[in-house]
Amino acid sequence: MKVLNNKIALNDFFARLAESRQRILMLDYDGTLAPFKTKRDEAVPYKGVEELLNAIMETQLCRVVLVSGRWTKDLLKLIHLNRRPEIWGSHGWERMLPDSSCRIAAIPEHALKALTCAEDWLQQEGLYELCEPKPACVALHWRGLGQRRIELIKEKVKDNWFLIPHSNHLELKEFDGGFEFRIPGKNKGDAVRQILSESDADCAAAYLGDDTTDEDAFHELEGKGLRILVRRELRSTSADIWLVPPEELLLFLGDWRDACKV
Numbered sequence: 382m383k384v385l386n387n388k389i390a391l392n393d394f395f396a397r398l399a400e401s402r403q404r405i406l407m408l409d410y411d412g413t414l415a416p417f418k419t420k421r422d423e424a425v426p427y428k429g430v431e432e433l434l435n436a437i438m439e440t441q442l443c444r445v446v447l448v449s450g451r452w453t454k455d456l457l458k459l460i461h462l463n464r465r466p467e468i469w470g471s472h473g474w475e476r477m478l479p480d481s482s483c484r485i486a487a488i489p490e491h492a493l494k495a496l497t498c499a500e501d502w503l504q505q506e507g508l509y510e511l512c513e514p515k516p517a518c519v520a521l522h523w524r525g526l527g528q529r530r531i532e533l534i535k536e537k538v539k540d541n542w543f544l545i546p547h548s549n550h551l552e553l554k555e556f557d558g559g560f561e562f563r564i565p566g567k568n569k570g571d572a573v574r575q576i577l578s579e580s581d582a583d584c585a586a587a588y589l590g591d592d593t594t595d596e597d598a599f600h601e602l603e604g605k606g607l608r609i610l611v612r613r614e615l616r617s618t619s620a621d622i623w624l625v626p627p628e629e630l631l632l633f634l635g636d637w638r639d640a641c642k643v
Contacts, residue, residue, distance in 0.1 A: 382629045385610070386621040394585070394607055398640040403584035404443040405576060405606070406637060407598070409569075410456060411449070412557060412591035413611045413626070419525030421513070425459055427627035433634040438464045440641040444580075448572050450556070450594055452515045453477050469572040472563065472594065474517040476572075485516050492517075492564040495547035499562040502545045506537065517564040524558040535560075557592045570597030577605060587637075589624075609633070 384391065398404060408414055411424055418424040437443050445466040449456055453470030468477040477483040500519055503509045511534075513520040521538070523531045538560055542553050554561045573588060580586070586606030588598045599608040599619045610620035611630055624630050 382625075382632070383615070383623045384621070385618070385623055389607070389621040391622065394587075395636055395640050398585040398637070401583070401585035403581050404641060405446065405580060405584055405586040406437065406443055407446045407448050407573060407576065407586065407588040409448055409588075409590035409592070409595050409598075409611075410451060410460070413589050413595075413630075414447075415459065416626070417524060417558060421522070422455075422458065427630065429627070429631050430634065431460065431462060433631065433638055434466075435463045436638045437634070437641055438462065438466065440638075442641045443637075444576075446572075446576055448473075448569050448588070448590075448598060450515075450518075450520070450561070450569075450592075452513075453483065469569075469576075471516045471518060471567075472569055473567040473572040474564075486567060488517055488564060489550075491547065492550045492566075495545075495550035496562065496564060498546040499542075499548065499551060502542075503562075506541075508534065508537075511559075517567065518561050520556075520559055520561045522559040554594070556594055568597040569595060570601035573598045573601040577601075589630075589633075590620075 411417060414430050415424045415426045434445060438445050447466055447468045449470055450472050451470055453468050453475045456468060456470060465479045465481065467479055475483065475485050496519060503512055508521060511522050513522060523534055542548060552563045552565045554563050587609060588602050588606065589609045589611050590598055591612040596619060602608050608620040609622045609624055610618045611624045611626050613625060615623055624633055
């Protein structure tokens with residue numbers, strides 16, 4: 382565990398967490414709670430994560446929220462908790478509450494048309510077998526491929542994606558393991574902003590994430606909570622703390638559980 386922000390004292394945060402009336406634990410999934418897998422349907426949480434999250438939720442003194450780029454329905458197949466947490470999926474376009482009610486934010490017709498054109502182009506280029514369609518996005522995954530093929534895919538997409546009809550209505554975002562053709566307007570920071578707006582200003586909050594897509598959440602949480610980078614190797618980040626999974630992740634979740642018992 383390494384402190385990246387010298388203004389942060391982790392012991393002070395946990396002391397505040399123990400005394401707080403409201404606690405919010407926001408968690409990315411892939412790369413944070415679960416290791417990356419070439420077969421995405423095999424990306425189950427690190428051993429011990431589900432048990433600790435169950436213990437945290439059983440205190441009923443903490444709001445646990447998963448914030449993921451995954452489609453919510455796919456995430457539910459991978460993590461199994463005794464109580465259903467709140468889930469924000471598809472980078473904030475979907476919201477599922479603990480009672481299983483779910484909504485998807487309205488997506489403009491022109492943006493949906495652009496996304497369909499992107500899928501058609503990926504199909505024509507022989508890349509659709511690597512794709513994961515989601516609400517408001519199609520992800521192109523290259524994890525597990527040879528480096529030469531990855532470089533060819535990157536070159537093809539970067540050089541040609543603007544030729545896709547209506548591509549000006551999309552964003553091309555690179556993430557750890559691929560590209561996303563994404564409808565703009567929502568990101569993980571929007572989810573964090575909404576979650577915080579529903580809580581007291583003095584709530585004790587933290588967000589754990591690994592990828593560059595989590596930086597939007599980190600920026601939104603600046604000065605409002607603890608920002609934690611969870612990954613094997615340190616990268617440029619605005620996070621306050623760096624944890625190496627799974628050992629340091631489990632220690633952090635254990636400390637959070639203990640604070641919620643006070």
